[in-house]
Every structure is written in C-alpha cells, then in structure tokens.
Amino acid sequence: MLEIKELNVSYNGTQVLKNVNLKLEKGQFLSIIGESGAGKTTLGLSIMGLVEGSCSGAMLFNGRDLLSMCEDERRRLRGSKLAMVFQNVENTLHPLYTIREQIMEAVLVHGADDKRKALAKVSEILALVKIDGDRAARYPHQLSGGERQRALIAMALVNDPEVLILDEPTASLDAFTKNEIIQLLNEIAGDKVTLLITHDLAVAAQLSNQMAVLYGGRIIETGPSEKLLANPRHPYTRGLLRSYPGMDTTKDLQGIPGKMAHNVTGCPFHPRCTQRINICAQEAPELVDNGRGMIACHRGGIIPLLEVKKLSKTFGYYKAVDDVQLTLYEGETLALVGESGSGKTTLAKTVLGLLRADAGAIFYELEKVSAGDAKFRRQVQMIFQNPRESISHRMNVFQAVKEPLDIHRLGSEEEKLALVREALEDVELPSDDNFLNKYPHHLSGGENQRVSIARALVMKPRVLVADEPTSALDASVQAKIIKLLLNLQERKGLAILLITHDLALARKASDRIAVMLAGRIVEEGPTGRVLAVPRHTFTKSLLQNSRVGQLCPG
C-alpha cells in the first residue's frame, strides 16, 4: 500500500536519509526508532511531502508515486489520505483558534460542502478521542498536554486517513496520560498503515508489530518488535536498548560511545562500533535478510566471540561439566550462575584450556580453538576469585602486570612500560613508579583485584572470563570494580563471562544469564526475562533463595 524505494533526502548538502526502503501493508504498525538526528522525523515529513530538502527515489502510495505528483495533488492527499500527528510541543496547535475550529478546518479544506455533515464528523471524532464538547470549544492554552495531544490525534483522524504517521505522540506526557494515549492509538490503528516515530522504546514495544532502527539516515535493522527488542542483532540496536531505562531493565544503564555524525563514509555506525573491521569504514553495508528481519552490518550483526559446543569434563566418574553449549557475544555480559560445585569454575578453566576437555569444542571468532592457540590466549583473559592467590607475592605490580606481555613477547621494554601504565590507568590505579614497585602485601584487597584486572587488560583482550571477581571484596569496592568492567565493556566492547553465585550481582551486571546445575546449563535467556519469569524449577528455587538479598523485605 505504501512502498518507499531508495529514498534519499538531503538538506543543503547533508544527506539526511540514505537509500531507505520500506514496504507497508494495511494493518501494519511500524515503529521507527533511533536517536534524535537519525532522520526519523524527516522520513515522516517526506512521506507527507512536507520536507524542505530535496528527495529522490520513489514513494508508491496505492501504486502511484508521491514524489512525481504536483504540489496541489499532494496537498489534497495531506490530511485526507496521509495524516501526521506531531509531538505536542508549545504551539503545535494554533494558539488563536479553538480546538473545534482547528479540527473543523481539517475537514473543510478537503472540500466538505455540507457544513452540517462536517460538524457531525468533528463531533464523532471528538467522542472517539474522548474530548467533550465543552473542552473542544476552548483554546489550546486552556487544555492539558494530554488533551492537546488528543486534539492533534483527532485532527489527523478526522478524514479517516489510510496512512497515519505519529511523531513522538507520547513524549513529555506523564505515565497516566501516556497510557491513555497508547490505548487510544491502539484502538484507532485498525487497518491503517501506521508509522510511529519515537525514541521511546517502551511505547514502540507496546504499539507496533514491526520495528525499524534508523541510524545516520539509514535503516540498519528491521524485524518483528518482540524479537528485535528481546534479541537485538545490530550493535547499535543493542546500544539503544541498553541506554533505555525500561521498567524491566535490570542491567545498569550503558550508553553508546561517541555521537552520531552525518556524511560518514562506510557504515554510518562504524566510528562508534566496537566490533568494526576494515571494510566497515569503506563500504556501507546492504540491508540483508537474516532470517527473521533485515540487518545492515558487515559482520552480520553482533558476532558470537566465544562459542562452547557440547563441552564435557569428567573427573573420574564425576561429570563436572556435562555437554554444555554456550555462546558469548561481542560486548555482552553472560552471567553463569549456580550453586558451588555446579561446575562453573571447571567450565571456565576448560574453556580457557587450563583443563583439557573430554569432549566438545571451543570456537573463537567462529574458528575452532586448538591447543596453544596464541591469538585465543592473548584475547581471552581470566580474572580469578582471589587476587592474593592469583598474583605471585614475589612480583611487584609492574612485574605482575607485565608478565603476560613477556610471555607473549609483545613489544620492547619501553612499550611494555607504557602498556602497563595504560592498563593501570584503565583500572583507575596510580601508574607512578612508586606504585609500580609495590608488592601485593602492600596493597588492599580491592587494589590487588584491580592489579589482576590490569594484568588481564594489558593484553587488550576481547573476552574476559571473570570467576567470582568480587566475592572477596567489600560492597563499595565491588561496586567500583563492576562499574569499571561495565565501562570497559561500553567503551571497548569487552565480552565478559561472569561466573558468580550472587544473583543480585548478575542481575545488575549481565545481559544474559545461564543457570548451571550439576554440570549442565538448565536455563538460559535475557537477564530480565529469566529473573522475572524463570522457567526451570532450579532457577525458581535459586530465585526463591536469593530473596534474602532484598534490602526491604516486604
């Protein structure tokens, strides 16, 4: 019904929309999400024919190209067949006319010659959006934000359009009003083509059945709303979700490094992407089907960095790790939770090659890891539970942090010193000579753990396997270390396999949770979902027992 083909829009030299393709059928409710400046509103305006810049491409509405129509023809479609609801900011409604007059005008400009019929139409629409006649006779400044938004919706709906574009219809509304507007929008969408432009992911989730993520003027990911939100595949989509405080968000908020720029060659997101490779800066990726939606990413979306396939480890007759399958994606935290003795540490050690697996395989960046694989050893680092045991007391800070560089023979001594200092700064420790010459027994528990993190970071790893990294520390130091790791994750795309028995910690630090019981993974899923709706009985009892962790037991 509405098909957008290779739409390009530019405002004096800046390309705001690039090669946008969308196909919308009756009854479809699509949300366009993305940061401000991504071109969301421009997309809406260009469908309406209200965009200031120059458009190229094609926009087929019921088989006719909107872009090749003359202005008068487009005007007659505006407000009758294609309607747009704007965000209720100051003066979106004309301050000098009453609501009824303004809605009435929308009917009259489209040539309703029977004034009585037009009046009936207006009354009908006012009843639909639940504005009573007395309120409609008032001026915009006499109404509340919610009422004004309703009036704007009524104005767009009064001619029963086929395409409805909603531009941030709920921004700046309180929770009650927002909910009312959402319900109203749900009722009226019906068999129209509805396009919701928003940065409010929760509203998009409640209203739309399809989503498209717009970044730097390009659509970078599309898919069914539920799947896209539960399992984003583009690193930008994941970044958006991580920055959005939903009521069911559990992990600490993380942002996206850098800021959006236009006129970027290659993939528009590559300057901010933590998994970019050379081609990302050179060519813009095509939007391709990935089975459940479309994605534009040279790497096919967030890459699985570390894959554990059918891994088993037995000690004698005791199966410590039993046929475990796990995938750790770039830039995410996967929490491995379970009681002590469930095989978590054994799994970690087997993954790292510290223990030889009896069966199964490890894949790093889609390649099978063989024994003594130097790249794997460099890029996958481990932090142990007890820093006093994991750092030799015979080495000072400098030697301890430098040791992995020595082993892998990386760089000259000066370069190593620079790398050590950088790693210490990354973990917010002093990097002066005085500190470098200290021995573990000079340092506090928190400082020692930071040194061991610095030792892991000095190799610039992509994956960090952290086995109870904070269980020996008090809460304030734990908070700092976890924040540090999450910051590194945000900035560098570090993937973390967090092994812990502390569900409260896992809840705040992880994107996904895998629950381990007697060597097996019994449940795995997004942290919010697993904690809210546990499926396995063990997860349920684990949650039940973790209730002790509530600060306000009610």
Add this chain to the structure above:
Amino acid sequence: MKGPTTVINYLIALVLILSLNFILPRLMPGDPLQAIYGDEAIIAMTPELKAELVARFALDQSTGRQFWAYISSLLRGDLGYSYFYNAPVLAVIFGSLPWTVLLVGLAIIISTLIGVVLGIESGYRRGRPLDRALLGVLMFASGFPDFFAGILLLLFFGVVLGLAPLAGATTPYAGCGGLTFLTDLFKHLALPLTSLAMVRIASPFLLTRNAMVISLGEPFILTARAKGCPDKVIRYRHAGKNSLLPVVTATGMQLPHMVSGALFIEIVFSYPGMGSLLYNALLTRDYPLLQGILLVLTITVLSVNLLVDIVYTRLDPRIAYAY
C-alpha cells in the same frame, strides 16, 4: 476581557490628565485669569466680566472647590469660551474634529491595511525579488517627513497637473449634496491622506513581515500544512492572524504620532482640522482653546488604547488570562 481592572486603570489615567490640565494654568506666574484666558481677554476685561469669571472658576474659593468647579463644568460639556473665535471652545473643536477624524482615521486604516497585506506577502516570500522590492520602496517612502511628501504631492498633482484642489476640505460655497459632495470631499482628501498614509505604511509592513517570518517557523504552520491547508489559507488564516498581534499594538501607539503628523499636513493643505485649529490657537495664544484641544486629544488617545486592548483580547484569547 481583563474586566474592571483595565477600566479602573484608564479612569486613573483620565483623572491624572484632568488634574494636570487643571493645575498647569494655576501654576503659571501672575493672574490665573490671565493664564486661563490669555492676554487678549485681559485687554477686553471689564469688572463685570472679571467678577463673572472669578465666580465661574471659583477662584475666590479653596483649591478643592476650584477643582470641583472645573470638573463639573467639564461634565456639563463646558470647556470654556474662546475669545478669538467668540464661541464656546467645544463648539469650535467640534467644527474641526470631524475633518481630522476623517483624515487620521482613514490614514491609519489605509496605511495599516496596506502595510499588513504587503507584510504578509513579503514575509511569505522572504528573500525573493518581491520581498526585496517592497522592502526597498517602503523604506524609501518612510524616509520622507510627511509634510515634505505632502508638499511634493501638492506641487506635482495640484500645481503641475492640476488634478487636485490646492486647499480646503470642500469647495467653498459649492452647496452641492449627495454624490457630487462625496467626490468633492474625496478630491480634497486624496492628497493629504496619501501623504499621511504613504510614509506610515513601512511601520506596520515591517512589523507584519517580521512577525510573519517568525510565525512561519512555528510548529502550528507544519500542523496546518499537514492538514492539507492550501498556501493562501496558511498565509492569512494561520501565519497572518498570528502576525497581526504586534501590529494592533503598534497601530494604537501610532495614533499620537499620526495626530502630530496631521498637524503639519493640515497646515500644508490648509485642511480645516484640529491641526490647523491648534496651529491658529498657538499663534493667537487662545489658551482656553489650546487646553480644550489637548484634553480632547488625550481622551481620544486613551479611548483608542482601550479599544486596542479590547481588540487584542478578541484576537488573542491568551491575553485574557495573562496579566
């Protein structure tokens, strides 16, 4: 409406003006009678007349009584007696007032209407040739003092081309009525009206144009366009109406300037309005007449301001609440 507060404010202003008008002649050095009636009356003064005047102004009584006498005579419509015209001041003023009301009123209406329409069209085409041309022409026209424009018009159309009469408001002793009277009236009015209005188009024009440029960037314009409103509707109904607001205020404030402009114009064209009257009263030191003219003018300005306030509330519903 802002209701009683506004009316009370205007009443306070009126009382202040009346008091000033009352106090000023009494503050002058010497005989208040001389100050009130000027030298001419003093020369012709007989003891009987003097006694009558003293009684009339209650000059032998307290200041409060004098003020009361002043106010009550005003309420009776008695503004004093002009010895120069040998007629009551009110009658003299009413002889001239209609001509000035006709001239100034029409000039204000015409200049504002033309200014607003041109301003809307110009603001809508900001930066395009028509806008630039209008801006240039109107700025040039507004550069002339009105009496100079009047002289030029008089020379060209009156003297050289002989298309318009040189002086007066009507042809004296023509005694015609109906349509011929109206054409005669218009012929006399055309030149002073043109010169008065011409130089004043620029002000409403610039205001409207500015307001138009700002209005066109407002979100409600986008809303109107999304509704499918044609260009003309957006220009006038949406942006235009919104741009009218500052013009209404400015027009009200223009009035005093317009009156002073009319003073010169009426003299240039020998137009029998308040301007000529004021000029003659000044020359002959006809103090009662001067005072009367000033009073009438100030009350007119006050009423026009009140009118603007009322119109404004009609135009902009938000004003009713803002105070």
